[in-house]
Amino acid sequence: MMNGKQYRESLKKLKPIIYCNGEKIEDVTTHPMIRPHVNSAAMTYELASDPLYQNLMTARSHLTGKTINRFTHIHQSKEDLVSKVKMLRMIANKTGTCFQRCVGLDAMNATFMTTYDIDKKCGTEYHKRFVKWLEYVQENDLMIAGSMTDPKGNRSLKPSAQADPDLFTRVVEKRDDGVVLCGAKAHQTGMANSHEMLILPTTNLLPGDEAWAIACAVPVDAEGVTHIFGRQTNDQRRLQGHIDTGNAEYAIVGGETLTVLDHVFVPWDRVFMCGEIEFAQDYVTRFASYHRQNYGGCKVGNSDVLIGATALMADMNGTARASHVKDKLIEMTHLAETMYCCSLACSYEGHRTEAGNYYVDTLLANEVKLNCTRNIYEIARLAHDIAGGFIATLPYEKDLMAPETGDLIRKFLAANAEFDAVDRIKLARLIENMSGGTALAESMHGAGSPQAMKVMILRESNMDRKKELAADLADLFCEKEA
Numbered sequence: 111m112m113n114g115k116q117y118r119e120s121l122k123k124l125k126p127i128i129y130c131n132g133e134k135i136e137d138v139t140t141h142p143m144i145r146p147h148v149n150s151a152a153m154t155y156e157l158a159s160d161p162l163y164q165n166l167m168t169a170r171s172h173l174t175g176k177t178i179n180r181f182t183h184i185h186q187s188k189e190d191l192v193s194k195v196k197m198l199r200m201i202a203n204k205t206g207t208c209f210q211r212c213v214g215l216d217a218m219n220a221t222f223m224t225t226y227d228i229d230k231k232c233g234t235e236y237h238k239r240f241v242k243w244l245e246y247v248q249e250n251d252l253m254i255a256g257s258m259t260d261p262k263g264n265r266s267l268k269p270s271a272q273a274d275p276d277l278f279t280r281v282v283e284k285r286d287d288g289v290v291l292c293g294a295k296a297h298q299t300g301m302a303n304s305h306e307m308l309i310l311p312t313t314n315l316l317p318g319d320e321a322w323a324i325a326c327a328v329p330v331d332a333e334g335v336t337h338i339f340g341r342q343t344n345d346q347r348r349l350q351g352h353i354d355t356g357n358a359e360y361a362i363v364g365g366e367t368l369t370v371l372d373h374v375f376v377p378w379d380r381v382f383m384c385g386e387i388e389f390a391q392d393y394v395t396r397f398a399s400y401h402r403q404n405y406g407g408c409k410v411g412n413s414d415v416l417i418g419a420t421a422l423m424a425d426m427n428g429t430a431r432a433s434h435v436k437d438k439l440i441e442m443t444h445l446a447e448t449m450y451c452c453s454l455a456c457s458y459e460g461h462r463t464e465a466g467n468y469y470v471d472t473l474l475a476n477e478v479k480l481n482c483t484r485n486i487y488e489i490a491r492l493a494h495d496i497a498g499g500f501i502a503t504l505p506y507e508k509d510l511m512a513p514e515t516g517d518l519i520r521k522f523l524a525a526n527a528e529f530d531a532v533d534r535i536k537l538a539r540l541i542e543n544m545s546g547g548t549a550l551a552e553s554m555h556g557a558g559s560p561q562a563m564k565v566m567i568l569r570e571s572n573m574d575r576k577k578e579l580a581a582d583l584a585d586l587f588c589e590k591e592a
């Protein structure tokens with residue numbers, strides 16, 4: 111396993127093409143826009159080498175028997191599924207943001223199951239290839255970006271019907287030694303500081319869409335790959351100081367990229383699906399369900415920090431004893447723990463698959479994420495309510511530091527005299543940054559938009575059985591049957 115330092119060194123050896131704000135990034139580990147995201151991901155390496163956290167952070171590889179980082183593990187039990195959730199909450203407590211590495215973990219577990227199923231039905235050898243690549247990932251403790259989402263163009267059209275066929279990633283050439291890809295993957299969390307990406311389809315596919323049924327592993331610096339780094343709320347504050355950033359060490363959400371694939375060659379031993387459209391829907395559902403499970407771990411871990419910051423702000427404002435403030439803090443906790451309950455439940459209700467790994471209960475996993483699309487917004491709303499309007503109107507850090515204005519700001523932003531005014535400002539910036547634009551949008555769309563969960567919930571809800579239960583109790587339809 112790598113530690114944090116080794117992870118950073120391993121990134122320096124890669125040569126991905128990354129553009130950010132008109133500039134080509136040479137070293138992600140030192141660039142001020144990407145470094146905070148590297149720091150968050152590095153936490154998944156640092157904690158794995160800390161004896162205090164090894165139970166949660168490491169696992170025994172079912173392939174080699176060696177101790178590996180849990181972010182490269184194929185779940186072998188319900189306890190593994192539960193440990194994943196607890197691990198995510200624990201790391202989020204330390205970073206207060208996304209640490210990115212779960213997407214690849216989920217893509218790997220979904221690929222493990224799906225390649226097994228494809229081989230069983232089609233006599234292919236995708237599973238063997240995938241397992242060999244997985245062993246390499248585990249052995250080298252690689253960070254894998256989970257690359258599902260295509261740009262998608264016109265949402266009502268399937269890939270083969272799009273005006274531009276590249277709007278979904280596709281195979282443009284099959285060669286004796288491999289395939290050539292064109293297209294792009296959007297919103298790629300942690301891509302800039304990953305080692306490889308695991309590409310999988312983004313939607314169910316129909317006859318005619320075979321070229322778009324592609325799953326494969328691609329190094330982030332493969333020829334033909336270009337990454338364009340996304341903006342985040344207040345990201346330029348990173349260039350201007352420390353306090354205004356709110357969480358300067360770790361930034362906000364995952365540092366997403368638009369990753370363009372322009373005639374990227376992938377050798378056959380890295381191709382895990384090629385043309386089998388009938389498996390695309392299950393593949394997507396599995397990845398999405400594993401990923402939705404996470405949100406009651408990491409987002410609850412982030413909420414722990416935000417709730418703590420809000421409670422501390424109430425102390426600083428002198429409002430902590432007011433009953434409505436206590437009630438709102440209880441409500442925030444209730445909303446967070448509800449999501450955690452769902453994540454634990456979908457893990458404990460998981461089951462062993464035919465491929466041998468463990469998979470979450472899909473209905474309950476979708477409940478986690480649907481709750482998240484609402485609860486995180488409500489938690490943020492309550493944080494804003496308790497913190498006060500100054501989180502939206504605070505002066506610049508530069509003015510706080512300036513001789514002409516610094517003392518005035520300290521004087522007029524003082525509240526409860528037991529606390530320092532600058533600490534109050536720092537805390538306000540943390541709340542502002544954890545509860546604002548980018549962080550909220552991630553809770554809405556990360557792992558799928560709410561409607562995607564509702565479709566799954568309807569599919570899994572067994573409505574006919576529910577109708578039967580009611581009909582039996584109400585003694586319905588007897589006459590018709592008689």
Ligand SMILES: Cc1cc2nc3c(=O)[nH]c(=O)nc-3n(C[C@H](O)[C@H](O)[C@H](O)COP(=O)(O)OP(=O)(O)OC[C@H]3O[C@@H](n4cnc5c(N)ncnc54)[C@H](O)[C@@H]3O)c2cc1C
Pocket residue numbers: 213256257258259260261262265266267296297298299300363364366551552555556557558559560561562
């Ligand atoms: C911060 C963040 C991180 C992410 N990280 C990753 C990642 O690491 N890897 C990855 O692969 N993806 C990632 N995603 C992508 C995420 O899975 C998508 O954002 C999500 O699936 C929604 O897709 P979209 O953004 O294209 O929105 P859209 O699909 O455009 O959805 C917008 C709205 O349109 C509706 N809609 C969409 N299609 C239809 C239709 N056919 N008919 C009617 N209504 C429709 C939706 O229900 C929604 O209300 C990330 C997203 C975010 C925001």
